[in-house]
Amino acid sequence: MSTDHQVKKYDMLQIPKLDAAQRQLDCAIELWFHDKDPVSVHTLVAADYEIVHAVMQKQPNPAELYFDTAFIKDENREEFVAFVRKPANFFKHGNRDPHATLDFHPVSSMLFVIHAEKGLRKLGKPTSYAAQALVFWLTLHEPQWIREESREALTKSLHVEEIAALRELGKAEFFKKYIESRVRLAARGT
Numbered sequence: 001m002s003t004d005h006q007v008k009k010y011d012m013l014q015i016p017k018l019d020a021a022q023r024q025l026d027c028a029i030e031l032w033f034h035d036k037d038p039v040s041v042h043t044l045v046a047a048d049y050e051i052v053h054a055v056m057q058k059q060p061n062p063a064e065l066y067f068d069t070a071f072i073k074d075e076n077r078e079e080f081v082a083f084v085r086k087p088a089n090f091f092k093h094g095n096r097d098p099h100a101t102l103d104f105h106p107v108s109s110m111l112f113v114i115h116a117e118k119g120l121r122k123l124g125k126p127t128s129y130a131a132q133a134l135v136f137w138l139t140l141h142e143p144q145w146i147r148e149e150s151r152e153a154l155t156k157s158l159h160v161e162e163i164a165a166l167r168e169l170g171k172a173e174f175f176k177k178y179i180e181s182r183v184r185l186a187a188r189g190t
Contacts (some may be wrong), residue, residue, distance in 0.1 A: 017051055018125055024048035025116050026130040028109070033133070033175035038106035039091050045112040046088030052119035063122040066115035084111070133178040140167050 015023075028044035031037070049066065056062045064070060072080045090102045117131050139146050139154045140163065146154075155163055166174065 017055060018120065018123060021048045021051040021055075021116065022120060022125055022128060024051075025113065025120070026128050029113065029130040029134050030175065032109070033137070033171045035171060038109065039104070042087055042104070042106065042109045042112070043091045045109050045116060046085070049112040049116040049119075052116045052123070055123060056119050059123070063119065065119050066111060084108070129179050129182040130175075132182065133175050136178060137171065137174055 024044045025048045028041050028048065031041045031044070053065055053067055056065060062068070066084065067077075067081050087102060087104050087108065089096070090100070090104075113131075113134065117127065121127060135146075136154055139151050143151055158166075169177065
């Protein structure tokens with residue numbers, strides 16, 4: 001895992017709310033990189049976002065996140081939030097129509113990832129290595145999603161050959177190499 005959370009069998013953990021959110025986000029990103037179950041990824045990242053959103057709403061000047069986006073009309077907000085929460089609620093609650101089926105688009109998890117990460121940063125948490133890895137992966141593989149100035153900032157220190165080599169890596173190998181390089185740089189103090 002990207003962050004070491006070794007726990008002895010009967011240790012008691014004290015987990016601050018935002019640390020729980022950060023850990024859920026990092027775990028969801030790691031699962032995504034390893035092509036693990038998209039239902040589990042979505043459930044984790046939606047729970048993470050719910051924490052971040054709730055904590056953000058308690059701030060004096062809360063930042064606009066996914067549920068609060070100005071893109072949605074206020075009179076339609078409740079319907080919008082119910083719509084985007086639907087997959088996570090379906091995955092969590094067995095008592096609501098136990099024989100139902102849901103059409104689910106796994107890419108929708110990325111919206112929760114983006115807004116959870118934005119909220120964590122606004123709440124003072126630094127961007128984790130896992131989140132950095134995801135942004136870098138998306139820059140290389142989904143550049144149309146990323147603003148040009150952000151793409152340039154992430155790739156300006158790399159040669160064309162290095163970028164091509166990184167694009168060739170599978171998701172899991174890319175994640176592993178990225179995390180290892182960040183840990184090495186941190187150990188050197190750079």
